[in-house]
């Protein structure tokens with residue numbers, strides 16, 4: 001997790017993400033990592049977690065929904081990689 005934005009007013013909001021090696025998916029490791037992360041955040045002065053998911057990414061959507069994230073909306077073509085623009089779907093979770 002890291003700061004959502006630098007401005008002080010956003011100081012109790014964090015952006016979270018998790019990345020596994022390509023051959024490590026589908027074995028519950030993402031779930032274990034997020035469980036540990038949210039246990040650690042429980043002791044911090046934070047109020048909201050946000051996650052941006054480049055779509056489509058079914059594994060990430062399911063992982064975030066498992067942890068109580070709700071879909072907020074999609075920013076269109078705000079990311080660029082692999083030579084093209086990508087939409088990013090944003091999810092939020094109460095902490």
Ligand SMILES: CC(C)(COP(=O)(O)OP(=O)(O)OC[C@H]1O[C@@H](n2cnc3c(N)ncnc32)[C@H](O)[C@@H]1OP(=O)(O)O)[C@@H](O)C(=O)NCCC(=O)NCCS
Pocket residue numbers: 017018019020021024025026027028029030031032052053054057058059060062063066
């Ligand atoms: C997204 C990611 C972290 C998920 O971690 P994981 O260890 O594979 O996930 P888990 O095994 O803990 O499973 C979590 C959920 O995702 C589902 N899932 C896992 N791999 C999947 C796949 N390849 N396709 C569809 N669903 C999948 C599981 O069934 C489970 O769903 P459920 O809660 O409805 O049962 C991992 O796939 C990853 O690192 N992907 C590449 C990087 C990435 O996209 N990171 C997220 C950026 S927003």
